[in-house]
Amino acid sequence: MASGAEARHRELATEHMLFWTLIYVEKQFPGLFEHLEGSIEHLGDHADDDTKDDEAVREVARRFVQGLRRSAGG
Numbered sequence: 001m002a003s004g005a006e007a008r009h010r011e012l013a014t015e016h017m018l019f020w021t022l023i024y025v026e027k028q029f030p031g032l033f034e035h036l037e038g039s040i041e042h043l044g045d046h047a048d049d050d051t052k053d054d055e056a057v058r059e060v061a062r063r064f065v066q067g068l069r070r071s072a073g074g
Contacts, residue, residue, distance in 0.1 A: 019064075023072045033072075037065050 026032040040061045044054040 019068065019071070022068055026068070026072055033065055033068055036068075037062075040065070 022032065022036075040058050043057050043061055045052045045057045047053075
């Protein structure tokens with residue numbers, strides 16, 4: 001089983017790779033960021049306990065798209 005640090009490292013590396021892949025794809029196919037932004041309202045938290053917070057998940061996604069736009073220069 002992976003330690004907490006290993007899981008965090010994997011998550012950070014995955015987020016980095018996804019982030020820069022999405023910027024690359026947006027440059028090839030403009031409109032991706034708008035498409036992603038439009039999908040945010042369909043996101044939800046899959047937890048089934050009192051930690052469930054759909055809006056927190058959506059806010060993380062909104063900030064992710066904002067970061068993509070800033071990094072892509074737009």
